[in-house]
Amino acid sequence: MGKKKIRLVHTSDVHLGVDWRADLSERAFSRVIESVGLLEADALLVVGDVFDHARVPDRVLEFYLEQIGRLQCPVVTLPGNHDLYHEDSLYLREPFLDAPPNFCLFEDWAGQTISLPELGLDLWGRAMSQHTPEFSPLAGMPKAAQGHWQVALAHGHFHFPEDRDQRSSPIWPEEVADAPCDYLALGHWERHVEVSQRDTVAFYSGSPLGASPDDEHISVNLAELDPETGVNVRQVFLSLDDDPGVHPINASEIAAGGVR
Numbered sequence: 555m556g557k558k559k560i561r562l563v564h565t566s567d568v569h570l571g572v573d574w575r576a577d578l579s580e581r582a583f584s585r586v587i588e589s590v591g592l593l594e595a596d597a598l599l600v601v602g603d604v605f606d607h608a609r610v611p612d613r614v615l616e617f618y619l620e621q622i623g624r625l626q627c628p629v630v631t632l633p634g635n636h637d638l639y640h641e642d643s644l645y646l647r648e649p650f651l652d653a654p655p656n657f658c659l660f661e662d663w664a665g666q667t668i669s670l671p672e673l674g675l676d677l678w679g680r681a682m683s684q685h686t687p688e689f690s691p692l693a694g695m696p697k698a699a700q701g702h703w704q705v706a707l708a709h710g711h712f713h714f715p716e717d718r719d720q721r722s723s724p725i726w727p728e729e730v731a732d733a734p735c736d737y738l739a740l741g742h743w744e745r746h747v748e749v750s751q752r753d754t755v756a757f758y759s760g761s762p763l764g765a766s767p768d769d770e771h772i773s774v775n776l777a778e779l780d781p782e783t784g785v786n787v788r789q790v791f792l793s794l795d796d797d798p799g800v801h802p803i804n805a806s807e808i809a810a811g812g813v814r
């Protein structure tokens with residue numbers, strides 16, 4: 555069977571539980587959840603730093619899971635450096651025992667594939683236990699299975715060729731170029747940035763609010779994987795208010811001040 559056309563919403567760095575604007579980060583994530591339906595996406599990818607720190611109260615964990623429970627489609631979460639996966643990880647706390655069935659989490663430090671056979675999609679990522687220069691988010695990515703899309707999730711710092719400083723969780727241009735995936739969904743940076751190399755399409759989504767030119771919109775990445783036209787990724791903005799009639803808009807409309 556050949557690949558089919560699928561659409562993925564990609565977000566990261568939501569920082570739920572952040573002290574200085576906890577309410578806003580929750581509203582933003584709730585709009586990310588609604589974007590999945592508005593954009594008719596097949597799955598939601600949350601690429602690290604969902605939570606701002608490991609001591610967020612259970613209420614914040616419950617909020618995240620409740621929001622995921624609003625969707626029918628898979629929601630795949632990769633731990634980041636603010637919400638590490640280790641023995642004391644917040645992902646091992648009680649609320650996660652009651653996670654909705656569509657909640658999927660990368661838990662393997664060496665890397666694991668989460669397969670969504672109904673979409674012909676394999677998702678690969680490594681759970682981060684330590685944010686250090688030695689942790690290599692892309693190391694060990696397997697070859698794509700024939701007839702499946704392979705999308706990789708990675709939370710780390712992309713080093714442009716001219717970068718000289720050694721940062722934690724590094725992602726190098728050559729690694730991206732050689733990565734055997736159709737789309738590399740990145741997290742860790744606040745803003746939306748494309749870092750595609752050769753044939754590998756790679757984007758940071760930016761945080762829902764951090765990539766926005768104001769605090770009245772959120773943005774997400776919409777990745778469309780089409781067997782005929784290839785992989786197309788664009789940044790989509792939505793109004794932060796929950797008027798059910800709002801429709802996705804684009805950045806230039808916001809820049810022009812034409813959207814309320």
Ligand SMILES: [Mn+2]
Nearest residue numbers: 603634635742
């Ligand atoms: Mn991060």
